[in-house]
Amino acid sequence: xxxxxxxxxxxxxxxxxxxxxxxxxxxxxxxxCDALTEALERDWHAEVPDSVCRRVRDILGDSQSSLFGDQRxxxxxxxxxxxxxxxxxxxxxxxxxxxxxxGQFGDEALREAAGKALADRAARGARQIEEHYCRESxxxxxxxxxxxxxxxxxxxxxxxxxxxxxxxxxSGSSRxxxxxxxxxxxQL
Numbered sequence: 001x002x003x004x005x006x007x008x009x010x011x012x013x014x015x016x017x018x019x020x021x022x023x024x025x026x027x028x029x030x031x032x033c034d035a036l037t038e039a040l041e042r043d044w045h046a047e048v049p050d051s052v053c054r055r056v057r058d059i060l061g062d063s064q065s066s067l068f069g070d071q072r073x074x075x076x077x078x079x080x081x082x083x084x085x086x087x088x089x090x091x092x093x094x095x096x097x098x099x100x101x102x103g104q105f106g107d108e109a110l111r112e113a114a115g116k117a118l119a120d121r122a123a124r125g126a127r128q129i130e131e132h133y134c135r136e137s138x139x140x141x142x143x144x145x146x147x148x149x150x151x152x153x154x155x156x157x158x159x160x161x162x163x164x165x166x167x168x169x170x171s172g173s174s175r176x177x178x179x180x181x182x183x184x185x186x187q188l
Contacts, residue, residue, distance in 0.1 A: 012042060014035070015128075017035050017038070018038075018152075019133075029155065032152040033152040036122060044118070048089045049082065049086070049089065051082070052083060056079070056092070056096050056113070059072055059076055060072065060106065060109045072100040073100045076093060076100055088121055096110070107168050110166050111166065114166045115162035119156075122156065130146040
């Protein structure tokens with residue numbers, strides 16, 4: 001007997017945990033959202049070097065060049081060599097260039113670029129999990145997992161997570177709490 005398709009999923013541990021929670025009805029939608037938040041945070045820390053994040057923050061925060069969005073976009077594009085091999089970092093840089101070309105700057109531009117990159121990663125991860133469940137299980141089960149992950153994505157505070165990851169807001173990590181006591185069972 002198998003523990004479920006999430007065991008053979010070729011994704012990092014955070015995404016496997018998300019797939020497990022999305023697959024089992026015993027987990028509340030908030031717990032699925034918590035697992036999604038953890039998976040996104042782990043990916044960010046693994047794929048977005050602090051040096052690149054600081055340089056993007058410096059470039060987008062430069063109000064002196066606010067009249068020259070193209071200049072900021074060129075400076076951001078010059079960071080491309082440091083993002084090789086980091087898909088999430090490349091996506092973050094793409095969105096940073098996008099907001100710079102629209103004339104945005106400062107903390108809100110940085111938060112928007114990071115938020116869009118995280119939303120993109122969440123959607124890609126959800127599709128990858130769904131595809132795996134389509135191959136390894138039934139279509140009904142895959143649709144159920146997709147629906148639960150989409151509900152988690154809708155509940156995400158993407159701006160809060162993005163602000164925390166780029167160093168704008170200083171709230172703590174939102175790792176899901178592990179329940180170990182008898183009275184900490186499934187929420188009714």
